[in-house]
Amino acid sequence: MDNLIANLLGTVVIALIIWWFWYSKPEAKKLKDSVIDILVDNGVYEPSRIEIEVGKKISLRFLRKDASPCAEKVVFEDFDISTDLPLNEIKDIEITPDKPGEYRFTCQMQMYQGSLVVK
Numbered sequence: 001m002d003n004l005i006a007n008l009l010g011t012v013v014i015a016l017i018i019w020w021f022w023y024s025k026p027e028a029k030k031l032k033d034s035v036i037d038i039l040v041d042n043g044v045y046e047p048s049r050i051e052i053e054v055g056k057k058i059s060l061r062f063l064r065k066d067a068s069p070c071a072e073k074v075v076f077e078d079f080d081i082s083t084d085l086p087l088n089e090i091k092d093i094e095i096t097p098d099k100p101g102e103y104r105f106t107c108q109m110q111m112y113q114g115s116l117v118v119k
């Protein structure tokens with residue numbers, strides 16, 4: 001009888017472990033989803049304020065619709081990033097912020113403005 005209880009307990013523990021691993025799967029999915037679409041048009045980044053987690057790699061997916069030369073670059077001063085945004089094409093910029101804070105990103109003339117809020 002004691003053996004049966006021990007077996008049952010063992011089974012429950014194994015079931016819990018399996019359930020735990022099953023349950024932690026959505027986390028991994030979340031990581032895969034750390035792509036943020038940013039539209040560049042009409043003088044604004046949309047969204048212009050992006051909250052992200054510290055230490056987590058993020059992909060900022062820019063799509064530039066504004067043909068004016070003003071929008072042709074995006075600059076992340078604090079991350080030493082300055083990248084051309086081709087018109088009507090997707091451009092991914094990967095960033096892994098290692099410190100909390102607020103970081104600006106702008107076009108080269110600083111007319112387009114956005115901020116990356118790292119928590």
Ligand SMILES: [Cu+2]
Nearest residue numbers: 070107109111
């Ligand atoms: Cu500009």
